[in-house]
Amino acid sequence: MxxxxxxxxxxxxxxxxxxxxxxxxxxxxxxxxxxxxxxxxxxxxxxxxxxxxxxxxxxxxxxxxxxxxxxxxxxxxxxxxxxxxxxxxxxxxxxxxxxxxxxxxxxxxxxxxxxxxxRFVDSSRCTGCGQCELACPVIVPHEYDWGLAGRKAVYIPFDTAVPRIAVVDLDHCIYCGQCERACPTEPPSIDFTQxxxxxxxxxxxxxxxxxFHLFDARLKENYHFGEYPNVIHAMHMDRLLAPTRPYHAILRPSDGKEPNNIAYILCVGSRDKTVNNPNCSQICCMYSIKQAQLIMGALPLADVTIYYIDIRAFGKAFEEFYQQAKDMGIMLVKGRVAKIEQKENGDLIVWYEDIENGGKLCKAEHDLVVLSVGLLPxxxxxxxxxxxxxxxxxxxxxxxxxxxxxxxxxxxxxxxxxxxxxxxxxxxxxxxxxxxxxxxxxxxxxxxxxxx
Amino acid sequence: MSGGVKNTVLEYRKKTGVEPPKELTELVKEINKIKAKITNALKEGPKTIPEIAKEIGMKESLTAWYVLTFVKYDLLEPESQTDEGYYRYKVKG
CATH class of the missing domain: 3.50.50.60 (FAD/NAD(P)-binding domain)
Structure with missing residues (x-):
């Protein structure tokens, strides 16, 4: 806005x-x-x-x-x-x-x-109790969780927000006054005279x-982000893995199933002149390897495959971190992913170029695909x-x-x-x-x- | 800030003449319907998201979004897991 x-x-x-x-x-x-x-x-x-x-x-x-x-x-x-x-x-x-x-x-x-x-909330009185949020009848996607779950039109930004004070999203408010009536402070902290x-x-x-801004993965149309619910970006996955995650477990958005065959596609919106960003985003290789390791810990039976162009493990202890991922059984496939297709049950077919095996066109099935999106200014x-x-x-x-x-x-x-x-x-x-x-x-x- | 103004939301509406957009009031009605349908579907016992979606006739991904948001707001809770990796949900309390 x-x-x-x-x-x-x-x-x-x-x-x-x-x-x-x-x-x-x-x-x-x-x-x-x-x-x-x-x-x-x-x-x-x-x-x-x-x-x-x-x-x-x-x-x-x-x-x-x-x-x-x-x-x-x-x-x-x-x-x-x-x-x-x-x-x-x-x-x-x-x-x-x-x-x-x-x-x-x-x-x-x-x-x-x-x-x-x-904020339409008096910061000197609000205790961050969240009663207003419970009372609000509006539910819209929560930006903090990248839309994975909803929030109300009046909400505490997140559990450890500083300050932990509610804020009214005027764009989604229906002015019903439920928040003001639910507020336990005297007088109520909700204050529309602000x-x-x-x-x-x-x-x-x-x-x-x-x-920075995250690269908008919808621009890579062949990956169908925003269209296929089980194609998510890596910041979605970081939220799913965080202790403050939006769901009670790691679940795929299409039907709430726990995924067991997850693919990562690296360099989405980085090192890519077709989307006007020729630069390497520097962090995507490592955050993907981090997430893959965390998934192996949270879902021990899951297979994780990373499709990459190059792994750039250039920082202190990064190479060891990468080797550790391989030792844990994370599969690394050198090859650009050409396209993703969706099956009726929400699973996804990934078509890729297998560079280390003669560059032949291959396909693999996964039940969740994570796009490792790059950074933009x-x-x-x-x-x-x-x-x-x-x-x-x-x-x-x-x-x-x-x-x-x-x-x-x-x-x-x-x-x-x-x-x-x-x-x-x-x-x-x-x-x-x-x-x-x-x-x-x-x-x-x-x-x-x-x-x- | 409110300087003694009581019911500031009502006063704000009176003073500015602002009315809630129709699409938002429609959204709230829709949310209430979905909430009722989901809790109704769970009256007979815990169900997975695909089972709930089938019963209420809603797309699985949208059902998943609402069910998981209602879990976040403590209306529903996961109960058990199927062999296929789905959780069954029930109404909390």
Missing amino acids: SVKSWYERKYYGEIEDLPEEEYDVLVIGGGIAGIQAALDLGDMGFKVVLVEKEPSIGGFMYKLSKTFPTMDCASCIATPRMAQVFHHPMIDLLIYSEVEEIEKKGEGDFRVKVLEKP VPKIHHLKVGAIIIATG NKEIANVFKGQKLEVDDVGWIKPVDENANPVETSIRGVFAAGTALGPKDIPDSVIEGGAAAMQCAAYLSEVRGRH
Whole structure:
């Protein structure tokens, strides 16, 4: 939903225009890279404001089952950091808010306009009990679970949301008032008198940590994603494997059967000029191998086959992780999948080129196919800069001034970037870049403030 | 924020004149019907998703989506598993 659409709605009162607030640093994006940057700057004594467009901070990491190759619980790592940034005395959060405009007035002087969207829930009273959610009669697909299950029109974003406060999805609200009547606080926390607020910020420097978008698998029409219910993408599978999963078990969406012959297709939307993304997404090989291992643990009788072009196990302990997968009995087939056909019972026929056996065309039957989709840039942020151009590369990732010597500084001096806003990368590299951007930001502020 | 306004949803509707879109009210009616059909189908005993789908005349994938969402909201619960890998569901409580 665009920022503009929030201005087109009707509210109980006028949109609130707030007086200017001053901060040392604005961090845009509350994923793991942005959280790391904010924490490092806050710990150094800088006054930070972190803006997150979703109703909870956490970004992508909190949705994952485990990290690779260490197999640590992703939300067990992310959640304490989310709480830490929320409670940090030097960090203010603007959650469910979007940066609309940034103007550079001079070195160390940026003016920023931020729209804070109304939750229609009073955050000072809501206890996150979820009674409103139970009472709401509307059910729509839950974005957090990539639509695998439903949520209500008023909902707690997810179990470990920070803040754990309900939010009303006005697009799906029927204004029945059930939520307000079910709310146990006195007066009820549901508050439809809320209006959007416009924050005017004066900041010394900016860190962009706006993350990425997943490749839309519907664009690979030969795989029939969105049409065949048992063709899912790998983030669906990560949700199915997570402790906070939407279902009570790993089940296929067509009929709730536990799958026992699962295929992975790698490089869907990566290394593929036909969909305008020639780059390797860097994480798909490893997250697929991670998921395959987790499936072997959860469904010991299941067969897992990975169809790949190349396995790029380039990081620390990645090769060993890959070898471990092979030792566990995961089958790896070198070959591009040409097409998928669906049988009447929902099972799927995968047609592939068997490269290691002379390149002959083969077919195999599976009861669930997982597309290991690639990462694409989140291009929106480049449009908010007024009078300055944020350089991006041919695909749309933010382009640093020097890929080798200065990888987190952008083309606009005083604006830094971290994590997957700069290109595909895994969690440890995102955390490292969050720290690096914080350090560069501190050096920049010290330089410009010392000079002026 | 509400500044003493009682029943803010009703007041919001009065002040803005906003009405719920027809497709949403139709959706809610449909959800209620599906909920009733599924719980009715389970009155005789636990059933798998294909069995429920067959009984209520709904597509298996849509039945699966609603059954699993109702499990999430504690209306239904899995009871046992068949040899074919399907769970049987029953009404909770």
